[in-house]
Amino acid sequence: MSYNFNNAIIRKTNKNIQNGLSSQNLHPQYEMVLNEHNNYVKAIKEAGLKIHILEPLEKYPDSIFVEDPALTYKSNLIILNPFDRSRNGEKDIIKEEIKHLFDNILLVENGFVEGGDILNINNHFIVGLSNRTNKLGAENLSNILKKLGATVDICKTPEDILHFKSECSVIDDDVILVSYKMAKLDYLKSNYNLIELPIGEEGASNSLRINDKLLLPDGFVKAEEILSKKYNIIKLKVDEISKVDAGLSCMSLRW
Numbered sequence: 001m002s003y004n005f006n007n008a009i010i011r012k013t014n015k016n017i018q019n020g021l022s023s024q025n026l027h028p029q030y031e032m033v034l035n036e037h038n039n040y041v042k043a044i045k046e047a048g049l050k051i052h053i054l055e056p057l058e059k060y061p062d063s064i065f066v067e068d069p070a071l072t073y074k075s076n077l078i079i080l081n082p083f084d085r086s087r088n089g090e091k092d093i094i095k096e097e098i099k100h101l102f103d104n105i106l107l108v109e110n111g112f113v114e115g116g117d118i119l120n121i122n123n124h125f126i127v128g129l130s131n132r133t134n135k136l137g138a139e140n141l142s143n144i145l146k147k148l149g150a151t152v153d154i155c156k157t158p159e160d161i162l163h164f165k166s167e168c169s170v171i172d173d174d175v176i177l178v179s180y181k182m183a184k185l186d187y188l189k190s191n192y193n194l195i196e197l198p199i200g201e202e203g204a205s206n207s208l209r210i211n212d213k214l215l216l217p218d219g220f221v222k223a224e225e226i227l228s229k230k231y232n233i234i235k236l237k238v239d240e241i242s243k244v245d246a247g248l249s250c251m252s253l254r255w
């Protein structure tokens, strides 16, 4: 199942996170990010995962978002190609740091694609085209995944959303939690059961289902009301990391 995991890779917070890419030009404070990140690590442990910790990379302000330069599928590690110049070098570093954990290493060599644009549901992947993932990158990744036995569809991320997964997450078999903007995508509407969150609760659509736990951003009353009926929720503050457009899914790489 798409939410059953045993392992997670997490990178320690770097002090330079204050200079991370931010669509609103905000600068999170290191100590506050550290606090949110520590609670995140605790929650991942509580969900039963073995954590592989990577050292901080001061040269790369956004490097705690380990989901973007790499993708795991079965025992394969696929090194992606982040679009932004300030992030692109993360891919070579993470490859060397984690390759020993996988049987097979593959590379996206043409075009750009970031992990935040890749939604995995069982054997299927949805790759969202965005300002960070282009057609060439999506097709290159799609060819790699298909050779590994997966199925892939390429879909368009709504214009003002950073990554496809910024506003949606798989929370159950064939159930995707979505913001109202993502709920409008015909592709999602016709293929999945969607739980749509109301306007104002977009932040909660970047949740993270891990085994029997659902990690949910704190402060979203409606989302909590809807989801607590069925899911075992761990609420986590993401106020500080959201200043650099980040959420729960991007701070770990899971398999």
Ligand code: CIR
Pocket: 020, 021, 022, 062, 065, 067, 068, 087, 115, 116, 117, 163, 165, 166, 244, 245, 246, 247, 249, 250
């Ligand atoms: C960036 O713009 O690349 C970072 N500030 C945030 C990346 C968030 N990644 C993700 O949601 N997968």
